[in-house]
Amino acid sequence: MSLTLASTTTMVVSLPALLGFIPDDSLVLITALTNDDGSVITGPLARIDLTHLTGHAEDCARHFNRQCGDLPVSCVIGIVVRTVDGDNADDGSLPQRTDVDSVIEQLAEHGFTDVDVVHVPAVAEGARWRSYRDAGRTGVLPDPAAAAAAAAAVAAGHTIAASRDDLAARFTPAPENLRARLQPHITDAVTSAAIDHSWHLAAHVRLARADAAIRAAAHGELSNDDAVIADLAATFSTLSFRGALLAVPDDATRLAAENLVLHLWRHSCDPVAGQLAIVIALHAYLRGSGTVARIALENADPKHPMTLLLSTVLDHAVAPSEIRHVIENASVEARRTLLSEPTIDQA
Structure with missing residues (x-):
């Protein structure tokens, strides 16, 4: 040509x-x-x-x-x-x-x-x-x-920034004193999320709160309530729950989820912040914004397997369409597993 x-x-x-x-x-x-x-x-x-x-x-x-x-x-x-x-x-x-x-x-x-x-x-x-x-x-x-x-x-639904620095500026943490104040609340919420993971009714309620927060983010509504931020940060940083929340109906909802988790990231400290950055990178990659995904990975846990995997996918320019169905199917299965009633042994 x-x-x-x-x-x-x-x-x-x-x-x-x-x-x-x-x-x-x-x-x-x-x-x-x-x-x-x-x-x-x-x-x-x-x-x-x-x-x-x-x-x-x-x-x-x-x-x-x-x-x-x-x-x-x-x-x-x-x-x-x-x-x-x-x-x-x-x-x-x-x-x-x-x-x-x-x-x-x-x-x-x-x-x-x-x-x-x-x-x-x-x-x-x-x-x-x-x-x-x-x-x-x-x-x-x-x-x-x-x-x-x-x-x-x-x-x-993509944003065209004036420069790469402007895109990177989105990843500016909240003031340190605010994150320090929230850290013990987020730590307690992570403990609660680990307990909710083991009981399908509690998991259902937790996922419902996260789904509602994504819908609100689609309308530009991001909560600044300490308890809400701590609860959602714990949900999206807990492996089983964040996996169950990756399947969304379209790129507009994916962008809303990305913006929500970025809001949570700004208010979190590591290791939770490093986990949330992975979620942001996944959503950005799946909606076709490799630049935002790379910037998010710069703030992610560098040793996490998903960080390494997604970096490799970006380096080899694998199209999101090639693996989107794999991630979405795994997400649907993760949600099904969380919401399944436990088997009851009968005497």
Whole structure:
């Protein structure tokens, strides 16, 4: 597949929707995949900080190959987003050309030979992109907010942040004195959750409270009551209950659950906070926001098996659709087990 001016422009203007934020000082590598019927779709992508690119082209290409080496990649487009000096904006000079050439060479070593890399000073209306490989290939961006990818992202309930830092800022804990005040209450609630796990009627009531809290979160309602926060934090951090709460009807509800658990995370200390971050990462991944999932995992228990598993899934760009049914079926079974009446032995 040869990238046309129109398809390259579409790729560049779609970056905020694909990443979940407006990139800057980044190299983004995007694959185009060929389906069995000959159609072409956008495949996995990788974003690399430009500060990490110099001297690490081989590592970047190796990581990209781990994601895409087994996929039917027809071509790769790289997009360098970096503001250029006003005096050099139109003289044909492009930033970090040596680094870009090194990445192209390293990608070729892994079999990615159809590669083009373009530069754009910003993903914004009116910005001009230019190809590193062909000086004649250039185009001007339309309004990113009007792009089809942006409309699809908004329709799916995704948020497009101004930067990755803005996304990461969502993971700002509540003041330490507030978390310290709540910690003993959450510890007591975790003990209660462990007891409720063993009795189906208590489990039913606990799950009902969590389900109601997710429904409320869908309307933007998040409780600040200490007892409610402690109770819900204990529920979502207890393995059996959090497993039973992963199956939700749609991405809008999944986003509500994610926002609820993030609210609980802000008010919790480790180890509970580390468990809640895993729940956030799972919901974010399953609704297609790999960036939020990665940020959540940065705050998760690093030794937990689910943290390691989800990190591997993200590194290999496994599509949520490939494992969503496995997680949802396991969640339904976990809920069924919790709510099943215990067998009564008869004399």
